[in-house]
Amino acid sequence: MSAKHPIIAITGSSGAGTTTVKMAFEHMFIRENVTPAVVEGDSFHRYDREEMKKALEESGDRRSLSHFGEAANLFDKLEELFHHYGETGTGQRRYYLHNEEEARPYNQEPGTFTPWELLPEGTDVLFYEGLHGGVVTETANVAQHVDLLVGVVPIVNLEWIQKIHRDTKERGYSAEAVTQTILRRMRDYVTDITPQFSRTHINFTRVPTVDTSNPFIARDIPTPDESFVVIRFRDHKAQDFPYLLQMIHGSFMSRPNTIVIPGGKMAFAMELILQPKVHELLERRRQAAEL
Numbered sequence: 001m002s003a004k005h006p007i008i009a010i011t012g013s014s015g016a017g018t019t020t021v022k023m024a025f026e027h028m029f030i031r032e033n034v035t036p037a038v039v040e041g042d043s044f045h046r047y048d049r050e051e052m053k054k055a056l057e058e059s060g061d062r063r064s065l066s067h068f069g070e071a072a073n074l075f076d077k078l079e080e081l082f083h084h085y086g087e088t089g090t091g092q093r094r095y096y097l098h099n100e101e102e103a104r105p106y107n108q109e110p111g112t113f114t115p116w117e118l119l120p121e122g123t124d125v126l127f128y129e130g131l132h133g134g135v136v137t138e139t140a141n142v143a144q145h146v147d148l149l150v151g152v153v154p155i156v157n158l159e160w161i162q163k164i165h166r167d168t169k170e171r172g173y174s175a176e177a178v179t180q181t182i183l184r185r186m187r188d189y190v191t192d193i194t195p196q197f198s199r200t201h202i203n204f205t206r207v208p209t210v211d212t213s214n215p216f217i218a219r220d221i222p223t224p225d226e227s228f229v230v231i232r233f234r235d236h237k238a239q240d241f242p243y244l245l246q247m248i249h250g251s252f253m254s255r256p257n258t259i260v261i262p263g264g265k266m267a268f269a270m271e272l273i274l275q276p277k278v279h280e281l282l283e284r285r286r287q288a289a290e291l
Contacts, residue, residue, distance in 0.1 A: 001144070002085075002087065002147065003284045003285060004285055004288040005085055005126070005285070006147040006281040006285055007085060007126045007128070007148075008036075008126070008127050008128070008147065008281070009133025009142075009150070010127075010152060011128075011130065011134050011135075012131070013159060013193050020266065021129070021204070024270040024274060025274065025278070029125075034124045034125060035123050035124050036124065036125050037091075037093075037123040037125070037127065038127050038129075039081065039130075040095065040128075040129060043093060044073055044074045044078045044132070045072060045073055045074070047072060048096075048111055048112045052067075055072070068185045068188035068189050068192055069188030070192060073131075073132065075132065075135055075139070079142045082126070082128075085119070086145050091126075092116045092118060092119070093116070093117065094113050095114045096113055097110055098110065125278075125285075134197075135192055135196055136195070137192070143199045147281055148274075148281060149196075149200045150201065150274070151196065151200035151202070151204065152203075153197055153205050154206040155212075157213070158206060158207075158215070158221075160215040160216070161215040163181075163182065164215065164216065165220070165221050175216070179216060200234065201235070202231065202232070202233055202273065202277075203230075204229055204231055204266065204270070206227050206229050206230075206266070207227060207228050207229070207230055208226055208227045210226050224263035228261065229260070229265075229266045229269070230259075231258065231260070231261065231269065231273070232257055232258045236256055236257035236258075241253060244259055244273070247272055248265050248268065248272070250262045251269075
């Protein structure tokens with residue numbers, strides 16, 4: 001962790017809703033006049049799209065390789081970036097080009113990485129959004145360098161529904177192929193993804209209020225209005241729950257460290273909760289710079 005060069009990480013598995021949190025932080029950065037160094041988790045995958053296909057074909061046990069796990073990621077390089085940024089405010093990043101639109105400015109093929117490059121100078125905070133912002137393995141400890149770690153994790157059946165619908169409707173995969181991907185990722189989900197949510201400072205868990213008992217036949221994704229969001233705080237003593245209950249209509253406390261809100265209020269709640277955290281990090285950074 002670093003007072004002078006803070007790191008914020010949003011972690012959650014595919015389709016979890018990390019993009020919603022990212023947008024909330026973008027709004028806060030604009031209001032606070034913050035210049036972030038943005039790092040995308042996909043850029044620390046070990047293989048590009050074609051290399052991953054080849055690695056899967058060559059793997060004797062197809063369950064041993066997924067984008068959720070250590071074998072297909074550069075956890076050591078991600079930790080190196082977090083450590084280096086915390087000490088110096090610099091480091092290296094690259095981009096993973098998901099589609100034609102992203103690849104066109106680089107004159108590259110979709111599914112490839114851009115070259116590694118130095119982060120821009122003069123940034124106020126490192127902002128990571130991806131799968132592994134709080135990962136810890138035998139060889140890498142990314143979580144220890146993060147000043148604010150936020151988890152976004154729908155209950156698993158909802159997560160699968162979101163993934164199935166996204167990959168079949170937007171990416172052209174068959175339902176059977178998506179199901180096989182879910183099965184292949186399961187071991188890494190249990191060992192590398194899930195444990196992160198016990199290390200977060202704040203968790204946002206979306207829970208649908210409609211039947212999701214069989215996600216593989218669900219016809220649509222439950223809407224925010226068909227959901228609650230369970231928000232758990234590690235340090236609940238530092239949180240002003242009466243203020244949140246007053247500001248978020250329909251919210252209630254379920255445990256001393258947990259507030260439940262209507263799903264449609266999730267973005268609003270994120271800004272109410274996270275804005276003071278960001279402000280605190282920036283104030284600490286200012287004081288460290290003066291010293």
